[in-house]
Amino acid sequence: MFARTVWAVFRKDVVIELRSRETLATTLFFALSAVLVFAFAFVRDGRAVADAAAGILWIAIAFAGTLALGRVFERERYEDAMRALLMAPAPRAAIYVGKLAGIVALLAAAEALLVPLVALLFDAGVMFARPLLLVAILAAGTIGFAAVGTLFAAMLVRARSRDVLLPVLLYPITIPVIIAGVRATAALARPVPDEPMAVFWLMLLVFFDAVFLVLALWTFEPLMAD
């Protein structure tokens, strides 16, 4: 029952996205613009300053993620879809996991383009030398960001001025994810990659994911109750 609900919610989001491609297109374009803006700040004499690639990558992911979260849950407001979804005879936690999976898939699609592009533009191709570690860091960071983000965006569906409130709430709380993600990626993107350091930050990310996923699953039900 749980897995079927997760799949149903996830499939619904994916199908909507595949038909319109609206969120992915806008999110990607926004992330690219953000990268461009940062390039002006962090490129000196034609070369990026040290560790700039990692920072720019994660800031772009965080900005794009906020935009995607707002967009995906704005859709649930039309025709009171969110209420209908919550009234379905299904475990609420499963609905949360389904939405989370949708967001993570969306961000993963965006990252698939964003990461090579940032690596190319900021001369950080060395991080692809350890593809598994890089993917693990990106996955753990994205899940951590999306776990908190999905819960808050869902909570904010019924709130006033939710467009401003989402980033206001999300950024301070996801700072540990950003720090760990940036440091881990930066360790991999050094001319001589620092693998133990990357693994250390990855562990912190996994730990963060575990705690905040449990907290989100635990509080989703009471938070969404009327």
Added chain:
Amino acid sequence: MLQRLFPLTIVLALAGFATAPFLIGAAPYESTMGLVQKIFYFHVPSALMMFAGAFTAGIAGARYLFTGAPRADRLSAAASELTVLFGLIVLVTGPLWARKAWGVWWDWDARLTSSLLVWLMFTACLIVRRYGGPGAGKLAAGVALFGAANVPFVYLSVNYWRTLHPKTTVVPSLGPGMREPFWFCLAAFLMLFLTLLAVRTRVGELEALADDLALERDVVREH
């Protein structure tokens, strides 16, 4: 409980804050930082009260989410406000101290950064409460819970982030003569914290009561 202790805590807080300047004035000077180190006696207790407020708000928020008790909601709101108040004190007194001790107003040191982040999280919590519209209480309770749960992560990540680039900062060690005023000030701040918490929850209670009465009157008028 909190409000029953109110007469005791307010007297102790007033007495503590009236005595504290004398104790601080009599305390010895720190050897490397001298006079400015005396900010410590109000700075550190404020920081501890900020964390006490954060955890109180988080735990009360969790209680509100799961039991729906309005009292827990009011306690969470009061504690978030105090977290922001004491956090502001920490964030203003800290740079004044740093200006003299380190030569800069702000340093991206582990403790400074994590205090700033905790302060930001709970300010966000107050913003939600203020501008979230109907049902914002639940939202704010969730934010407070997540904020409190995030405190260890913030501290850990910022700490490791900074220890990669260590910086020598003078961490005061407490000898006799400094120890006593510090614990005294900590006690005074705790009493202040409890007093303000009691008053703030009482205000919340009265406001809820006034809302109920107004609602009741409107209902009566409609019929």
Added chain:
Amino acid sequence: MRKLTIPLRRLACLLLAAGCLAASPAVTPVAALQPQAAQDEYVPLSEIPPGEQLPAQPLLFAAYGFVWVAVLVYVWLLWRRLGAVQRDLETLRHAPRE
């Protein structure tokens, strides 16, 4: 008054602290006592009178002053809020109930 040479900002800090000075007499007689080296203040030498130390005092007073001001402002805001809600309650209680 040697303070004539002290920049405006520090004067402002002093003014802010002045109110709290009255409440904390024990902190005042420390001006001459601090054994401080002027290592981290970029004030031109001509501005420092002979024997003058780095102004730790204004910083300290500003810090303590801010604590007092912040707490008092918060108490005042609470007080006002309490007064307002009590007035509301009074009017509501005495409101005629048809």
